[in-house]
Amino acid sequence: MAKGQYERWQTKxxxxxxxxxxxxxLTDEQIAHNIGIRRETLYDWKKKYPNISNxxxxxxxxxxxxxxxxxxKKALEGNVVAQxxxxxxxxxxxxxxxxxxxxxxxxxxxxxxxxx
Numbered sequence: 001m002a003k004g005q006y007e008r009w010q011t012k013x014x015x016x017x018x019x020x021x022x023x024x025x026l027t028d029e030q031i032a033h034n035i036g037i038r039r040e041t042l043y044d045w046k047k048k049y050p051n052i053s054n055x056x057x058x059x060x061x062x063x064x065x066x067x068x069x070x071x072x073k074k075a076l077e078g079n080v081v082a083q084x085x086x087x088x089x090x091x092x093x094x095x096x097x098x099x100x101x102x103x104x105x106x107x108x109x110x111x112x113x114x115x116x
Contacts (some may be wrong), residue, residue, distance in 0.1 A: 006045050006052070009035060015055040022059025031056070 008014060019096040021031050032042040074082035087095040 005035075005037065008050055009045070010049060010051045015051055018052065019055040019059035022056045023062045024059075025063055059084075 009018065018031065021034060027035070029039045030040045030044055035042065037045075039087060059092065071082055075086045084095075088097075
C-alpha cells in the first residue's frame with residue numbers, strides 16, 4: 001500500500017477532488033490512477049478510511065440522481081424506451097419480462113389423459 005499517501009487524500013481539498021471525480025463519472029480504476037495508486041489500494045482505503053469512502057459515495061450519488069432525473073424527464077416527455085426502462089426497474093413486480101414457464105415433458109401424457 002502507498003505508505004502514508006492516504007493521509008494526503010483525507011484533507012478537505014483532496015476529499016472534494018475525490019468527490020468531484022466520482023461525480024464526473026470516473027471509475028474507481030481511473031480515480032486510483034489519478035491518485036497514483038493501484039485500484040486494489042483504493043479499495044483498501046475505502047474500507048479503512050470512512051472519509052475517503054464517503055467522498056466517493058457522495059460523488060457517485062450526485063451523478064446517479066442526475067441520470068435518474070434525466071431518465072424521468074425523458075419518460076415524462078413520451079420517450080417510450082425511457083418509460084419501459086423506468087417501469088421495468090421501478091415496478092419489476094408488474095413490468096419485468098417474465099420467463100416462460102418451463103414445460104416438463106414427462107407431464108404431457110398425463111395432460112393428454114386429463115383432456116380426453
